[in-house]
Amino acid sequence: MNLEVNIAGVVLKNPVMTASGTFGSGMEYAELMDPGLLGAIVTKGVASVPWPGNPGPRIAETASGMLNAIGLQNPGVDTFVKRDLKFLEQYPDTRVIVNVCGHTEEEYLEVVDRLADEERVDLLEINISCPNVREGGLAFGQNPKTAEAITKSVKRHAKQPVIMKLSPNVTDIREMARAAESGGADAISLINTITGMKFDIMRRKFALANRTGGLSGPAIKPVAVRMVYEAAHTVSIPVIGMGGIQTWQDAVEFLMAGASAVSVGTANFHDPEAAPKIVEGIRGYMERFGMESVSEIALTESGSASGAS
Amino acid sequence: MKYKEEAEILSQESLGEDIFSMWLRTEHIAKEAEPGQFLSLYCRDESRLLPRPISLCEIDRENCRLRLVYRIAGAGTREFAGLQAGDRITVLGPLGHGFPLAESGRALIVGGGIGVPPLLQLARELPGEKTLVMGYRSRTYLEQELRKEAPLVISTEDGSLGTKGNVIDAIRENHLTADTIYACGPLPMLRALKSFAQEHHMKAWISMEEKMACGIGACLGCVVTSRDIDDHSKVRNVRVCAEGPVFDAEEVIF
Ligand SMILES: Cc1cc2nc3c(=O)[nH]c(=O)nc-3n(C[C@H](O)[C@H](O)[C@H](O)COP(=O)(O)OP(=O)(O)OC[C@H]3O[C@@H](n4cnc5c(N)ncnc54)[C@H](O)[C@@H]3O)c2cc1C
Ligand SMILES: Cc1cc2nc3c(=O)[nH]c(=O)nc-3n(C[C@H](O)[C@H](O)[C@H](O)COP(=O)(O)O)c2cc1C
Ligand code: FES
Numbered sequence: 001m002n003l004e005v006n007i008a009g010v011v012l013k014n015p016v017m018t019a020s021g022t023f024g025s026g027m028e029y030a031e032l033m034d035p036g037l038l039g040a041i042v043t044k045g046v047a048s049v050p051w052p053g054n055p056g057p058r059i060a061e062t063a064s065g066m067l068n069a070i071g072l073q074n075p076g077v078d079t080f081v082k083r084d085l086k087f088l089e090q091y092p093d094t095r096v097i098v099n100v101c102g103h104t105e106e107e108y109l110e111v112v113d114r115l116a117d118e119e120r121v122d123l124l125e126i127n128i129s130c131p132n133v134r135e136g137g138l139a140f141g142q143n144p145k146t147a148e149a150i151t152k153s154v155k156r157h158a159k160q161p162v163i164m165k166l167s168p169n170v171t172d173i174r175e176m177a178r179a180a181e182s183g184g185a186d187a188i189s190l191i192n193t194i195t196g197m198k199f200d201i202m203r204r205k206f207a208l209a210n211r212t213g214g215l216s217g218p219a220i221k222p223v224a225v226r227m228v229y230e231a232a233h234t235v236s237i238p239v240i241g242m243g244g245i246q247t248w249q250d251a252v253e254f255l256m257a258g259a260s261a262v263s264v265g266t267a268n269f270h271d272p273e274a275a276p277k278i279v280e281g282i283r284g285y286m287e288r289f290g291m292e293s294v295s296e297i298a299l300t301e302s303g304s305a306s307g308a309s
Numbered sequence: 310m311k312y313k314e315e316a317e318i319l320s321q322e323s324l325g326e327d328i329f330s331m332w333l334r335t336e337h338i339a340k341e342a343e344p345g346q347f348l349s350l351y352c353r354d355e356s357r358l359l360p361r362p363i364s365l366c367e368i369d370r371e372n373c374r375l376r377l378v379y380r381i382a383g384a385g386t387r388e389f390a391g392l393q394a395g396d397r398i399t400v401l402g403p404l405g406h407g408f409p410l411a412e413s414g415r416a417l418i419v420g421g422g423i424g425v426p427p428l429l430q431l432a433r434e435l436p437g438e439k440t441l442v443m444g445y446r447s448r449t450y451l452e453q454e455l456r457k458e459a460p461l462v463i464s465t466e467d468g469s470l471g472t473k474g475n476v477i478d479a480i481r482e483n484h485l486t487a488d489t490i491y492a493c494g495p496l497p498m499l500r501a502l503k504s505f506a507q508e509h510h511m512k513a514w515i516s517m518e519e520k521m522a523c524g525i526g527a528c529l530g531c532v533v534t535s536r537d538i539d540d541h542s543k544v545r546n547v548r549v550c551a552e553g554p555v556f557d558a559e560e561v562i563f
Contacts, residue, residue, distance in 0.1 A: 021528065022523075022527070022528060023527055024526070024527035024528075027527075028523070028525045028526040028527040028551075029525070029527060031310060031311050031525075032311060032312075032313055032401070032525070044529075050542070050543040050544045051544070052544040052545065052546060053529065053532070053544075053546065055534075056519055056520070056531070056532060056533065057519065057520045058520070058529070058530050058531075058532070059359070059520040059521065059522050059528075059530040059531070060520065061357065061358065061359045063356050064355070064356045064358065065358065066358060066359060066522060068522065068528075068530060070528070070529050070530060073529045073532070073542065073544065073546060075541070075542055075543035075544070076543055079543050217358055218355075218358075266358060266522075268523065268527075269358060269359055269360070269522045269523050269524075269528065270351070270358045270359070270360075271351075272313060272401075272525075273313075
């Protein structure tokens, strides 16, 4: 038995990674757990120049979940390469997936070009789904035509395989998955956060300065599982599933729904060791069912609702 | 170094007005903790995902004990208040950067509301001449403990004890002066202290609060605006959980 998975030609030693924005580049978490146990680390979104993000408060807890409106604060790609990629050199067995953000197509491409020759970057994840920035971001991720177009441009520039990160804030996720595949994406990842809102009724204010924020955590898991299932049964490129994964049981659900790998996000806040525990749980599950490879976890069925493309 | 531990609750007692005091035993955290640092406390109820930041009120390094004093503000702190001696609670710490302890002339240590607790350990450890100024709504708490450390001046909103009004009123009424202010409390109080310190050419160290998710510097959820470009973020933002919670008042904009 082994836990290896192959995403667009890149082999991960196990199917568990950390979700973008919840783990930084691992530097802070390294004091509390071993990032080297992960299949991959997905970094916080990186832009061509430093972004200040949104004003505070940026965080609001909700029942079994949370809203965030960080607004993609990041130090810019130059600092990221010098500091974060350098730090990640000490985990040669863990793949590095750099999450890329931008306001315009040019801004995305600047980052993609800048990372092209960085050997520590194994894969790129293009965030066209952030609900917390007004221009760009989500705009690309809510229209299949623009999603396909930006996928094509990124693919023309990228030297690493490209994962397109999809937004759940759409009517039909299958359309968006198809658009990414036709644009040439090597894989897709979903879901990003679901747009939400909360009021502080005693202070009579919006809980978040940005008013809206992205909902994540166990509260969104059933929605995420459904969308991962629909996407995985629509395209033939690998799907990375996420949204509310807190335990290995949650992760196994996503793998059953057809994901090739999973990302753990908000759960890191609840337990810094959540991701490595999930790796061990998946191992135990496979042993129990006598499975040789992770892909056997997927539920195979005939006549599924959406069918393969 | 930060540690995640299952701390043992040694005692839990009410200090009145929804304020509770809890002593914990930890294996590592107490030994390395400094005044002004905080712990992340995890709830047992899984629907409350995010850890609650609570400042260290007393640090007993020798016996590996920590005291937390907290007000019931919602469901999480209500859950903590229900824990009994012998129970366990998952905590992460020590977190953040506390108050600088180098002697810097005469000190005014100023607390308001639920900002009082972290100043007890500071009052104990800060060298040099110091005066404590604590502002309460009506009833005081931690008063006896504070008096043991330094002269204590009190303000109450209803005038039931000390100066009627807030801590600034108490400072003026008692003609208190100093070289450095150390403060924790509500934002309006911190704002007033910042301008008071500017007026009188004093240095002010203030402990800030912001909503947190990771508590360790990774999520960028807890930032406040900074005067200068921060070395970590490369923008005008500093993390309350990492660079803070204690800041030079001149360096943060609020
Ligand atoms: C560095 C720091 C030190 C603190 N020290 C103390 C202390 O020593 N004693 C004390 O009584 N309180 C302290 N607080 C405030 C304390 O964290 C909140 O009262 C507590 O988180 C409320 O949780 P709850 O579930 O009871 O309330 P709820 O309002 O139900 O909490 C909902 C969410 O909002 C967050 N939240 C609510 N109020 C605050 C706040 N003021 N600051 C940050 N997050 C908040 C909670 O953590 C939780 O994620 C401190 C806050 C910070 C940032
Ligand atoms: C605080 C926070 C910051 C995030 N930042 C990013 C980001 O920079 N780029 C991105 O593509 N997704 C970002 N996300 C979305 C997560 O990567 C993930 O898609 C989402 O949270 C759902 O997974 P979860 O429920 O396990 O957290 C962020 C989520 C959170 C909670
Ligand atoms: S709470 Fe995550 S950076 Fe401060």
